[in-house]
Amino acid sequence: MTRPDLTGLHAELIELLGERGVSTDLGTRQRASVDGCPMSPILSAQLPLGLADLVAYPSSAEEIGQVVAAAYRHDVPVTPRGKGTANYGQGLPLHDGLVLDTTRARRVLEVGDGWITAEAGAVIAMMEAAARQSGQELLMYPSTAQSTIAGFLSGGSGGTGSIEHGTISSSDFVQALDVVEMTGSPELVHITGDDIQTYLHTYGTVGIIAKVTVKLEPLRDWRCFYASFEEFQPALDLIRVFGDMEPSPRLMSADRPLMVNALPLHPGLPRDRVSLRGIVRADEVARASRLVEEVGGRVDAVIDDAQEMIRMSMMSYNHTIEWTQKAYPDTYFHVELVGQALIDRVDEVEAVYPGGVLHIEAQKDRPLGLLVGEFESAEAVYAGYEKYAEMGVFVHSPHQWTVDNNPGRAMARAARSDPKGLLNPGKLVEGAVVNQVMTTDNS
Numbered sequence: 135m136t137r138p139d140l141t142g143l144h145a146e147l148i149e150l151l152g153e154r155g156v157s158t159d160l161g162t163r164q165r166a167s168v169d170g171c172p173m174s175p176i177l178s179a180q181l182p183l184g185l186a187d188l189v190a191y192p193s194s195a196e197e198i199g200q201v202v203a204a205a206y207r208h209d210v211p212v213t214p215r216g217k218g219t220a221n222y223g224q225g226l227p228l229h230d231g232l233v234l235d236t237t238r239a240r241r242v243l244e245v246g247d248g249w250i251t252a253e254a255g256a257v258i259a260m261m262e263a264a265a266r267q268s269g270q271e272l273l274m275y276p277s278t279a280q281s282t283i284a285g286f287l288s289g290g291s292g293g294t295g296s297i298e299h300g301t302i303s304s305s306d307f308v309q310a311l312d313v314v315e316m317t318g319s320p321e322l323v324h325i326t327g328d329d330i331q332t333y334l335h336t337y338g339t340v341g342i343i344a345k346v347t348v349k350l351e352p353l354r355d356w357r358c359f360y361a362s363f364e365e366f367q368p369a370l371d372l373i374r375v376f377g378d379m380e381p382s383p384r385l386m387s388a389d390r391p392l393m394v395n396a397l398p399l400h401p402g403l404p405r406d407r408v409s410l411r412g413i414v415r416a417d418e419v420a421r422a423s424r425l426v427e428e429v430g431g432r433v434d435a436v437i438d439d440a441q442e443m444i445r446m447s448m449m450s451y452n453h454t455i456e457w458t459q460k461a462y463p464d465t466y467f468h469v470e471l472v473g474q475a476l477i478d479r480v481d482e483v484e485a486v487y488p489g490g491v492l493h494i495e496a497q498k499d500r501p502l503g504l505l506v507g508e509f510e511s512a513e514a515v516y517a518g519y520e521k522y523a524e525m526g527v528f529v530h531s532p533h534q535w536t537v538d539n540n541p542g543r544a545m546a547r548a549a550r551s552d553p554k555g556l557l558n559p560g561k562l563v564e565g566a567v568v569n570q571v572m573t574t575d576n577s
Contacts, residue, residue: 140210143208144528151193151197155193157191158188158189158489162189163189163516166186166235169215169482170221170227171221175467175531177533184230185227186227187232189235191432191522194253195254195344195345198254198513199319199344202439205231205232206317211558212230212558216235216288217282218329220337221279224536226535236253236282237256238255240253240257245267247352249350250348250350251456252283253346257277265353266353269353271350271354273299273305275294275309276292276481277448277453278448278453284342284343287334287335287343288334289337290302306512307349309326310349311345313344314339314344316551317554318558322344326419332544336562337537339548339561339562340544340552342434351406357415358446359433360400360406360435362432363429365408368408369388369408369410370477372410373388373496382426387411387493390408391406391407392491393454393493393506394406394409403434410426410573412496419436430563434450451495455506459563465489465498467509468531471504471505472502473525474501474526480492486505486521487515487518488507488517490505490506492504493506509554537562541563
């Protein structure tokens with residue numbers, strides 16, 4: 135990598151974006167150099183891992199292209215950033231350089247029949263609101279509904295809506311991308327069809343997403359459904375039932391009391407009880423209630439409110455882990471697991487790590503879980519992966535920042551789209567651990 139010309143890039147960015155469009159302030163650079171990776175005690179122990187020299191704030195998709203082209207001319211590495219909620223260090227500028235903050239390029243550009251187009255920094259919750267105004271809704275969105283759409287596609291995998299539609303890599307959620315390559319041209323490259331897959335969950339290492347078109351579906355009449363139990367197993371059994379139900383719920387999560395007690399106070403979340411909560415169609419509430427009551431549970435709340443759906447989403451997937459870690463600081467790490475053993479052999483699954491407690495999400499055919507355990511050492515964490523493999527449980531490690539979704543495909547593309555190796559360097563490497571969860575989704 136050629137020595138970067140930071141002074142020249144700074145001057146060009148001021149001319150391009152204005153004084154307020156680029157920052158060299160130390161505090162700003164420090165904040166832009168950390169993402170959600172402190173969820174992992176293994177990664178957080180290694181911080182700081184790079185410090186941005188500059189932070190740029192393009193305010194449109196076109197300006198994103200111009201900033202990347204300028205960085206190419208001055209040989210400066212670029213790490214793209216949305217809201218900084220990435221959990222696994224995807225947004226860490228390992229080679230310093232420029233952090234490209236996309237949050238000012240946030241316009242929803244057009245809503246059509248079955249699709250919505252927005253700039254990279256558009257907040258997903260606002261895209262959902264725009265879709266609802268047209269009588270439609272997003273196929274899916276992450277538990278961090280305040281994250282940006284490009285951040286979700288670059289670093290996420292699924293969330294609310296994934297029971298029916300799968301992940302971003304296993305569905306037709308993403309209809310088109312406009313990306314900027316690190317070749318010196320500011321032009322946006324329009325990506326459609328199978329080529330889209332190369333840019334999903336690859337952290338901006340093959341091209342930086344500037345504009346997105348994702349699929350919408352007709353708006354349905356949803357209810358937020360809260361139930362509780364004295365024991366975990368009935369809730370686990372229902373997770374499988376709801377995962378296979380037709381029509382599919384939009385979301386369905388279950389937790390033991392330790393995690394429930396860490397969630398925000400809510401009338402649908404009685405303390406010290408197992409929680410089963412989800413987003414179900416209004417005409418399915420009666421059936422859902424009957425299923426709960428037949429196995430000894432009770433329905434605590436049924437709420438008709440679009441904002442409640444966002445709040446419930448932010449008590450699912452990794453957000454449940456974040457609430458747990460906040461409630462019990464300096465205690466837990468987590469891993470992501472997939473497989474029927476999460477239900478059939480839950481005691482064994484939880485016993486792999488001391489203090490193991492499972493959060494589970496309904497999916498078709500194979501439930502997804504996030505397990506917290508008491509952190510002892512990195513070696514103990516990795517040893518647990520082998521035990522899960524023996525149970526037939528797929529593992530996604532949240533304790534690495536390298537691209538784990540078909541890295542070979544990404545490297546082949548990056549050889550053409552990033553010949554200088556300036557796009558989020560350090561994340562696309564030979565021999566990276568492949569994410570079994572994402573790989574299974576793509577098979």
